[in-house]
Amino acid sequence: xxxxxxxxxxxxxxxxxxxxxxxxxxxxxxxxxxxxxxxxxxxxxxxxxxxxxxxxxxxxxxxxxxxxxxxxxxxxxxxxxxxxxxxxxxxxxxxxxxxxxxxxxxxxxxxxxxxxxxxxxxxxxxxxxxxxxxxxxxxxxxxxxxxxxxxxxxxxxxxxxxxxxxxxxxxxxxxxxxxxxxxxxxxxxxxxxxxxxxxxxxxxxxxxxxxxxxxxxxxxxxxxxxx
Amino acid sequence: xxxxxxxxxxxxxxxxxxxxxxxxxxxxxxxxxxxxxxxxxxxxxxxxxxxxxxxxxxxxxxxxxxxxxxxxxxxxxxxxxxxxxxxxxxxxxxxxxxxxxxxxxxxxxxxxxxxxxxxxxxxxxxxxxxxxxxxxxxxxxxxxxxxxxxxxxxxxxxxxxxxxxxxxxxxxxxxxxxxxxxxxxxxxxxxxxxxxxxxxxxxxxxxxxxxxxxxxxxxxxxxxxxxxxxxxxxxxxxxxxxxxxxxxxxxxxxxxxxxxxxxxxxxxxxxxxxxxxx
Numbered sequence: 394x395x396x397x398x399x400x401x402x403x404x405x406x407x408x409x410x411x412x413x414x415x416x417x418x419x420x421x422x423x424x425x426x427x428x429x430x431x432x433x434x435x436x437x438x439x440x441x442x443x444x445x446x447x448x449x450x451x452x453x454x455x456x457x458x459x460x461x462x463x464x465x466x467x468x469x470x471x472x473x474x475x476x477x478x479x480x481x482x483x484x485x486x487x488x489x490x491x492x493x494x495x496x497x498x499x500x501x502x503x504x505x506x507x508x509x510x511x512x513x514x515x516x517x518x519x520x521x522x523x524x525x526x527x528x529x530x531x532x533x534x535x536x537x538x539x540x541x542x543x544x545x546x547x548x549x550x551x552x553x554x555x556x557x558x559x560x561x562x563x564x565x566x567x568x569x570x571x572x573x574x575x576x577x578x579x580x581x582x583x584x585x586x587x588x589x590x591x592x593x594x595x596x597x598x599x600x601x602x603x604x605x606x607x608x609x610x611x612x613x614x615x616x617x618x619x620x
Numbered sequence: 621x622x623x624x625x626x627x628x629x630x631x632x633x634x635x636x637x638x639x640x641x642x643x644x645x646x647x648x649x650x651x652x653x654x655x656x657x658x659x660x661x662x663x664x665x666x667x668x669x670x671x672x673x674x675x676x677x678x679x680x681x682x683x684x685x686x687x688x689x690x691x692x693x694x695x696x697x698x699x700x701x702x703x704x705x706x707x708x709x710x711x712x713x714x715x716x717x718x719x720x721x722x723x724x725x726x727x728x729x730x731x732x733x734x735x736x737x738x739x740x741x742x743x744x745x746x747x748x749x750x751x752x753x754x755x756x757x758x759x760x761x762x763x764x765x766x767x768x769x770x771x772x773x774x775x776x777x778x779x780x781x782x783x784x785x786x787x788x789x790x791x792x793x794x795x796x797x798x799x800x801x802x803x804x805x806x807x808x809x810x811x812x813x814x815x816x817x818x819x820x821x822x823x824x825x826x827x828x829x830x831x832x833x834x835x836x837x838x839x840x841x842x843x844x845x846x847x848x849x850x851x852x853x854x855x856x857x858x859x860x861x862x863x864x865x866x867x868x869x870x871x872x873x874x875x876x877x878x879x880x881x882x883x884x885x886x887x888x889x890x891x892x893x894x895x896x897x898x
Binding site: 442444447448449469472473476477479480481605 | 636639640643644647734735738741742745746748
């Protein structure tokens with residue numbers, strides 16, 4: 394009979410965190426910024442069919458970085474949660490805050506109880522009627538929630554993207570064209586290589602739309618916006 | 621509310637209807653009468669009484685024209701011989717290119733329309749692509765079928781589904797029977813208590829290649845004659861300013877015909893009505 398090894402809880406958590414961070418850093422970055430009519434999402438994503446940004450509810454969008462299968466199951470769970478809540482109560486009762494809390498609980502539990510933590514980072518955005526009602530949340534692999542303002546980046550070299558955005562970000566809220574240019578430049582600066590439009594996934598939460606506010610922007614449209 | 625997010629892994633099916641069946645069965649329409657859907661004979665009398673007091677919705681119809689479909693519904697709901705509501709909406713947009721109109725017991729009707737709308741949106745969000753027109757029509761058929769235990773209790777829900785098929789580039793109309801049977805109509809259809817009168821009116825004037833305004837007029841004429849013959853169908857109510865709901869479903873999507881336009885159309889129809897006394 395072999396004796397089980399003793400591993401201190403501190404060591405265990407540290408190992409798990411390191412493992413998760415490594416997995417997330419391997420991927421590519423996603424950035425979301427507030428622009429005049431809502432929130433713009435830009436992801437460095439070479440696939441045109443496997444999306445990293447998606448709609449959760451009328452005015453809520455989701456984006457996941459890290460291991461695809463893991464954030465995909467979180468995305469689906471989020472849609473189920475939102476649709477169920479909207480069906481039971483009312484459409485306006487579905488909020489990003491409650492979703493972010495749910496994700497935080499789930500990721501926190503998985504991180505502390507499972508052998509393998511989720512290698513994901515989640516970004517949630519919600520827009521309201523007014524620009525000041527915009528909410529941006531970043532949820533880390535261990536369930537930490539961070540409420541962000543103006544812009545947020547996850548996955549890959551997220552820190553580099555954020556500092557690139559901070560370096561050039563003037564105070565006022567940009568229009569769509571400026572916001573997109575800024576995001577693209579930040580992604581390029583962080584990875585120090587040029588990104589083609591085809592390798593860019595762009596989507597919006599646009600408060601000027603009626604009903605569902607989420608919209609994907611195809612590469613051609615992004616091209617005309619940037620030119 | 622239980623945290624759905626913690627139920628990992630989520631079930632892999634893209635249907636909201638199946639999802640609530642599995643996780644929250646008390647929220648499904650079938651939960652109204654228990655899953656078996658039978659009530660003992662002694663309750664039968666009471667039940668019949670209760671049913672006669674339930675609000676019912678009445679005439680809804682759809683007419684195809686050259687590039688799409690118009691879908692029209694009256695606004696009246698009745699409880700026995702009384703008017704329960706003069707402003708009920710019976711035509712609902714269910715997604716960008718489809719709409720549903722429902723006749724039958726008001727409560728379950730509204731519930732089915734709402735559930736069907738969420739079902740389509742849920743699928744679109746989970747799978748990233750909207751269902752095909754045929755797919756939507758089939759799904760609705762399964763939901764009508766699941767409603768069968770309630771039909772036996774007297775709570776009939778008969779939907780009329782209209783969609784624009786983006787592949788075939790044409791508007792399509794589907795009707796259903798209570799067992800969930802789905803039948804495609806190639807020209808027009810009307811359901812509800814005044815459905816027969818409406819169908820007769822449309823039949824007399826329908827032709828292929830109607831224009832959109834012609835189809836709208838025809839739909840209104842059909843609602844008018846249904847309202848004249850059937851107590852359960854409400855005609856245009858100029859006194860209160862309540863007019864039938866009309867939606868257009870075509871390649872551009874689903875949109876409402878403005879109430880003011882419907883009102884002026886109804887005025888014109890009233891002026892030109894044969895046999896008008898003054």
